[in-house]
Amino acid sequence: MAPHPYVPEDLELPGYHPQVVGYELLLGVFFSGCLIVGLATWWAAGAIWKLGTGDKLVCCWLIISGLTHMVVEGPVVVFGDFYKSSSGNVVMEIWKEYCKADSRYCTRDACTIVMEFLTAFGEGPGCVLAAYGIVKRSSWRHMAAILVVVCELYGDVLYLGTSWFDDFKWNRPELLYFWGYFIAVNSIWIVVPLLVILHQGRGIMAAVAQFDRSQAKED
Numbered sequence: 001m002a003p004h005p006y007v008p009e010d011l012e013l014p015g016y017h018p019q020v021v022g023y024e025l026l027l028g029v030f031f032s033g034c035l036i037v038g039l040a041t042w043w044a045a046g047a048i049w050k051l052g053t054g055d056k057l058v059c060c061w062l063i064i065s066g067l068t069h070m071v072v073e074g075p076v077v078v079f080g081d082f083y084k085s086s087s088g089n090v091v092m093e094i095w096k097e098y099c100k101a102d103s104r105y106c107t108r109d110a111c112t113i114v115m116e117f118l119t120a121f122g123e124g125p126g127c128v129l130a131a132y133g134i135v136k137r138s139s140w141r142h143m144a145a146i147l148v149v150v151c152e153l154y155g156d157v158l159y160l161g162t163s164w165f166d167d168f169k170w171n172r173p174e175l176l177y178f179w180g181y182f183i184a185v186n187s188i189w190i191v192v193p194l195l196v197i198l199h200q201g202r203g204i205m206a207a208v209a210q211f212d213r214s215q216a217k218e219d
Contacts (some may be wrong), residue, residue, distance in 0.1 A: 015084040016084060017083070017084055037064050062127040067128075069119050069124030077116050079092070103171075112159065142200040153193040
């Protein structure tokens with residue numbers, strides 16, 4: 001059995017196959033994909049759908065986040081033996097790399113995998129649906145966006161919190177893995193959802209204020 005790079009060091013992963021793709025390429029592919037999707041969404045939101053800056057930013061987040069949930073996080077739920085893969089598949093390799101920051105995906109930790117299932121197959125489509133509502137200027141768009149990002153926020157806090165509760169025993173302490181992958185990357189799904197809630201909440205408050213003014217005129 002090939003030695004693995006994860007913690008705890010006594011973690012047994014029969015059939016583990018070492019990474020065949022370097023982390024530089026994996027990070028490049030992931031962030032390049034996010035950039036391309038973001039730029040394409042930004043362009044379409046302005047040129048085709050004529051959205052304002054705030055709504056364009058929210059749409060970019062929802063599409064990038066939704067695709068990340070479905071395309072990247074979905075496979076780790078379905079393919080529990082990803083660490084055995086020797087194919088060089090980019091998604092499988094991304095998870096081999098990320099597990100250096102959190103090996104609970106390798107151990108199939110029940111809480112982590114259930115959260116990922118809900119994230120991939122619930123929040124992922126939910127993000128796309130909320131973006132569709134914004135594009136179509138549907139009356140439910142604000143609530144849909146708030147609902148899905150609250151779920152993201154809750155899931156991320158629970159994900160980080162359960163690791164803290166376990167004294168971070170599943171997390172390698174190196175700068176790149178702990179502070180880069182585990183803290184910095186996951187913090188994005190805390191900070192941005194809070195900003196989306198504020199933006200969408202302002203839309204709801206503006207609509208309520210306008211409704212109240214129209215009611216007052218009728219009275």
